[in-house]
Amino acid sequence: MKFTKIPENTFQTLxxxxxxxxxxxxxxxxxxxxxxxxxATSGGVTFNAAPSYIDFGEDIDNCPKNTxxxxxxxDWDVRMTGSFATMSAALAQRMTAAADLSGDKISxxxxxxxxxxxxxWFVGDYSDKNGNTNGGYIAIHMLNTLSTGGFQLxxxxxxxxxxxxxxxxxxxxxxxxxxxxxxxVHAGAAE
Amino acid sequence: MDKAAALYSFWAxxxxxxxxxxxxxxxxxxxPEQYVSYEDAxxxxxxxxxxxxxxxxxxxxxxxxxxxxxxxxxxxxxxGKMIPYDGGAIWITRGSPFSQRISSDTSNDVRRxxxxxxxxxxxx
Numbered sequence: 001m002k003f004t005k006i007p008e009n010t011f012q013t014l015x016x017x018x019x020x021x022x023x024x025x026x027x028x029x030x031x032x033x034x035x036x037x038x039x040a041t042s043g044g045v046t047f048n049a050a051p052s053y054i055d056f057g058e059d060i061d062n063c064p065k066n067t068x069x070x071x072x073x074x075d076w077d078v079r080m081t082g083s084f085a086t087m088s089a090a091l092a093q094r095m096t097a098a099a100d101l102s103g104d105k106i107s108x109x110x111x112x113x114x115x116x117x118x119x120x121w122f123v124g125d126y127s128d129k130n131g132n133t134n135g136g137y138i139a140i141h142m143l144n145t146l147s148t149g150g151f152q153l154x155x156x157x158x159x160x161x162x163x164x165x166x167x168x169x170x171x172x173x174x175x176x177x178x179x180x181x182x183x184x185v186h187a188g189a190a191e
Numbered sequence: 192m193d194k195a196a197a198l199y200s201f202w203a204x205x206x207x208x209x210x211x212x213x214x215x216x217x218x219x220x221x222x223p224e225q226y227v228s229y230e231d232a233x234x235x236x237x238x239x240x241x242x243x244x245x246x247x248x249x250x251x252x253x254x255x256x257x258x259x260x261x262x263x264x265x266x267x268x269x270x271g272k273m274i275p276y277d278g279g280a281i282w283i284t285r286g287s288p289f290s291q292r293i294s295s296d297t298s299n300d301v302r303r304x305x306x307x308x309x310x311x312x313x314x315x
Contacts, residue, residue, distance in 0.1 A: 011280040016271065128313075
């Protein structure tokens with residue numbers, strides 16, 4: 001079949017496994033520091049950076065819909081969703097968003113603080129070179145995330161509890177032109 | 192290296208003689224004290240296959256053979272292992288159950304552990 005093919009470099013450009021969620025990650029010295037892992041996830045995660053557009057030609061007579069010269073990027077909606085299988089006090093505070101942590105106690109607030117917005121990194125295996133030293137990765141850096149899904153817990157008989165999450169990245173007044181996410185695609189090298 | 196050679200190189204990387212299980216039916220096959228036999232099953236991108244293998248140790252103890260099964264498990268790791276071949280790679284992950292002790296019905300000094308892996312051949 002002439003058009004039933006896959007690229008020859010397919011095996012070198014696949015993202016593999018569920019990846020990890022980290023509070024911080026150094027792309028110049030990529031490593032998973034255990035203390036930076038937010039928790040264990042279940043079922044993988046979903047990242048969605050969705051642009052929204054305005055069609056300035058939409059109300060102009062005789063102008064075709066979706067004319068590229070009149071299309072304007074309005075905004076970005078950047079979210080990460082999934083479920084945690086594990087929980088800690090620090091993660092519970094992050095998922096509650098507007099909350100304070102004192103010892104084992106998480107106390108929700110009715111007002112947001114700037115400190116409630118924290119960066120999150122997704123990092124997953126990438127490429128055909130996946131060794132511990134030079135393994136490839138796809139990393140997504142979400143800036144100023146807030147838990148917009150709140151704190152959720154779903155239990156079930158004879159099953160592990162699941163904590164569904166939704167984190168939304170936010171712009172900042174300090175850097176209004178900085179879209180709050182970055183993507184790194186780094187091929188691995190031989191060990 | 193073709194797919195079959197890559198699969199062989201994986202099983203041969205653990206310091207044991209690795210034999211395609213079809214070779215065991217050869218009447219001239221003289222089993223050594225320790226070896227691994229494996230199924231040679233292949234497919235292509237998006238069609239992972241389950242491949243069985245067996246560790247065989249002539250011993251009264253399960254200690255050494257169990258240690259070898261653990262060594263293979265650790266080598267594969269949680270995320271799997273890539274074995275390159277010409278134009279692609281095999282992505283090997285642990286099957287379930289990964290390992291299982293099996294008693295020999297012919298000899299009480301043969302220890303056998305059956306191993307399952309999942310293998311996806313990342314090419315056409």
